[in-house]
Amino acid sequence: MLQFAILAPFLTALFVPFLFRYIRQIHTGWFILPVPFGVFIYFLTQMGSVSNGNNIEAFVEWIPSLGMNFSFHLDGLSLLFSLLISGIGTLVTLYSIFYLNKNEKLNNFYVFLFLFMGAMLGVVLSDNVYVLYFFWELTSISSFLLIGYWYEREASRYGALKSMVITVLGGLSMLGGFILLSYVTGTTSIREMIEVSDVVLDSPYFTGILLLILLGAFTKSAQFPFHIWLPDAMEAPTPVSAFLHSATMVKAGIYLTARLFLLFGGTDLFFVLVTGFGLLTLCWGSYMAVRQTDLKAILAFSTISQLGMIMAMLGFGTKAAIFAAVFHIFNHATFKGSLFMIAGIVDHETGTRDIRKLGGLMTLMPISATLALFGAFSMAGVPLPIFNGFLSKEMFFETSIHLESTSELVMTLAPILPVLAVLGSIFTFVYSMYFFFHTFTGETKGELPVKPHEAPIGMLLSPIVLVIFVVVIGLLPNLINGPILQPATAAVFGEVPDKHIKFWHGIDNPALYMSLAVVAIGTLLYVSMKKWKSVYNWLPGPLSANKVYDFTYNGQFKLAEKTTRTYMTGSLRHYVLYILLFLVGATGTTLVVTDGFVISTENLAPISWPEIIVAVVMAIAAFGTIVMKNRIAAILVLGVVGFGLSLLFVFFRAPDLALTQLIVETVTVALFLLCFYHLPKLDTEKQPVFSKMINIIISGSVGLIVTLVAIASHSSKRFETISHYFIKESHHLGGGDNVVNVILVDMRGLDTLFEITVLGLAALGIYAMIRLRKEEEM
Incomplete structure (x- = not known):
């Protein structure tokens, strides 16, 4: 059943174009809304089993010889992410029904959205590193399509390309780490790799593996300095931003780091990299968010800062820190998803996201303002029990103070961590207040493109659901502690945490004073923003x-x-010259460096007079093409060479090859005649002597190198010939006695399949060009 939960979004994406084409009266989203909701319900039903330690597995063979199989595993961590992906995916689909007009290209939008949803489920549920990479890159491609959904805009194309370049390059480095990891451990299963973590730690490749994999995680989760793609990705429609850039895609790197924590966690290098880049991202992202003037840009940098905070907690490496990170993953998805939707509502109902023009919307959009208040104050970590963000933020402060490590390096750096945690959180408070008060209080600062009014209830429904979670989890956090947070923490850390979440920890609590300091200093900075904002002129x-x-x-x-x-240069002669020079140089160098030229007269077939005569005729015909003054005559003479080769195949008892050569030669000669018939006559002017000498040298070198390769390939037997295997196994494995056919259809069937695919794609391309030309003529 697990594999069908992943397959469902892909199947939905397959049928969306048909729904959009034939049912235009009703918004396409209504028909596909039950799919993510059904997937969400399925994962909800698995909470009891997973919380009791009964993980769910599914296995489908793919390429077992390479260790690539669709092996899926549902434990606490993957359950948390699966619930976020499917749950928020449901709310985003509902939100997009009211946000996007029916006249939009909804077929493209929902195809891309559900491709991404399925890919993200594949990432968090895959136990095979190569399958995980496959889904990982599929998220990059589908997010590229979603970000560039409004491809008419230059900014959309720029943001889409930027995100794909950075995340795909990171993914390729991650693939390199996976290859080394599977080589060291001898397995492609993540769980089996974790079981032999000591082998990885003792491996000389450990540093390279860690760096390559973290590079993939950092690029995906927008860690400094790879964070630059996320703000430009805000050109995507708001439902995409709410889904990809707050709850799912940007957390893929967080997921990967958490999933491999048992493999790398506890080492000094992991602590320095993950904690260091996490805190740097937290501080820089929150600092830069205050500078922005676009609502979605503010939220983009706030996402960067929040991801940095989660990454830092994973780097701390303690059980309490891992629990806090897991808790904040959930909390961040709720308040940030709602805030993105509110930003979209403001844009939809006022015609702008420029915070310099907004203000005073609380009286005109009271429901949106109330939802924004809960989301922004939860993001700021305001110390009130109705904001879930405060609970995980206080855990962050607490874990930054209490690091449990025997490492001298960790304990040396420990005093700096609380300072950086408070610094980043101060600016988090500032940009949260900036987002809310500058948008919804005061007076409108300019004439708005659209007269502001409250959004329809359908558009408000999704952020309302998320804000309900913000409040309920803030008041009753232990509702999700047992069924979700503890199993997820156990999957990351390896032990079930004995943690009871509560708001009040007493007056003698350093984390409380850190929170109060954040509120106090943050408030001062917010009210005096105009006085110090010039600091951005010199930093950055x-x-x-x-x-x-x-x-x-x-x-x-x-x-x-x-x-x-x-x-x-536009010269065909130059292009052929480059190709032939490269062929001669590369092949000749290889023969010399590897000492590959060998002459052996063993096992040569006897040569009779008919074969000699045919070979001489072929040589004369080949030479004749050089001196011919007419293209048609040259083609006909060249055909003699091809048909002569067919005769040689017959003489050497290779009828299959002879028939193939006859067909290919006939078709080639016919095509050449059709094409060259329309070309002008050959230029009979004499070529310079230098050009002729170049031609003679190049052609002679090519002929010589091909001859040497042919002789060497026959004479050298570095490997046992595979022909005996084909002859022996063709009937047993392929059920046929024609060895050539069995090789093409069975033993190398994948090659044949892709050759047919290439030809099919070429045919489709030709057909499309013909249709396009006909439409232009009409």
Whole structure:
């Protein structure tokens, strides 16, 4: 059943275009809304089993010889993420029904959305590292399509490409880490790798494995300095932002780090990298959020900061820190998802997201303002029991103080951690207040494109549900402690935490004073924003990671363009010259370096006069093509070479090859005649002597190198020939006595399948061009 929960979104994406095409009267979202809801209900029903330690598994063979199989595993951690993916996916689908007009390209939107949903479920449920990577990159591709949904906008195309470049490059490095990890452990199963973690820790490849995998996690979860793709991804429709960039995709790196904690956690390198980059991301993201003027940009940088905080808690490595990280993953999804939806509502009902033009919306949009208040104050960690964000934020402070480690390095750095935690949280408080008060209080600062009014109840329903979770979990956090948080923590840390969540921990609690300091200093900074905001002129000032990205990216294009112009001259002769030179150089160098040229006269078939005569005729015909002055005549003479080769195949008892060569040669000659008939006559002007000498040298070198390769390939027997295996097993494995056919259809059936696929795609491309031309003519 587990595999069907992953398959359901993909199947839905398959049928969406048909629904959109044939049922235009009703919004497509209504028909597919039951799918994510049904998946959510399925995972809800598994909570009891998982909380009791009965994990669920599913296995489907894919490529067992390479250790690639669809093996899925549902434990506490994957259950938490699956509930977020399917639950918030349901709310986002409902929200998009009211947010997106029926005239939009809904078929594209829902196909991309459900592809992403299925890919994310595949990531969090996969036990096989290569299958996880497959789904991982599928999330990058589908998010690229979602971010670029409004592809008419240059900003959408830029943001989509930027996100894919950064996350795909990180994914490739992660794949390298997975390959090394599977090589060291001898398995592709994550659970089996964790069981032999000591082998990984003792391996000389440990540092490389950790760096490569964390690079993938950091790029996906927008850790500094790879965070730059996330703000530009806000060009996507708001439902996409609420789903991908608050609850799911950006947490894929968090998930990977948590999943492999038992493999890498506890080492100094893991602590320094994960904690260091996490706290740096927290501070920088929260600091930069205050600078933004677009509502979604504020939320984008706030997401960056919150992801940094979760990553830092994973780096702390204590049981309490892991529990706090898991708790904040859940809390962040609720309040940030609701805030993104509120930002979309403000944009939808006022026509702008520019906070410099907004203000005073509380009286015009009271429900939206109330929802925003709960979301923003929970994100800020305001110390009131109705905000779930405060509970996990206080746990963050507490775990930053109490680090349990025997490492001298960890204890040396420990005093700095609470300071950075408070610093990042102060700016978190500032941007939360900035988001709410500048949008909903005061007076409107400019004329709005649309007269503000409250959103319809359908659009408000999704953020209302999320805010209910904010309040209920804030008041009754232990509702999710036993069934969700404890199993998830146990899956990460390996032990079930004995943790009872409560709001009040007494007056003698350093975390409480840290929270009060955040509120006090944050309030002072907020009310005096105009006085100190000029600090952004020199930090970051002109410096920007975006400029580095643009310089690198644009520089690559300029270099590629300059390089291409040097050899793309428009001359077919030049192109053939480059290809042949490379062929001669690469092949000749390989023969010399590997000492690969060998001459052996053993096992040669006897040569009779008919074969000699045919070979001589072929040589004369080949030479004749050089001196011919007419293209048609040259093609006909060249055909003599091909048909002569067919005769040689017959003489050497290879009828299959002879028939194939006859067909190919006939078709080739016919096509050449059809094409060259329309070309002008050959230029009979004499070529310079230098050009002729170049032609002679190149053609002679190619002929010589091909001859040497042919002789060497026959004479050298470095490997046992595979022909005996084919002859012996063709009947047993393929059920046929024609060895060539069995090889093509069975033993190398995948090659044949892809060859047919390539031909099919080429046919579709030709058909599309013909149709396009006909439409233009009409």
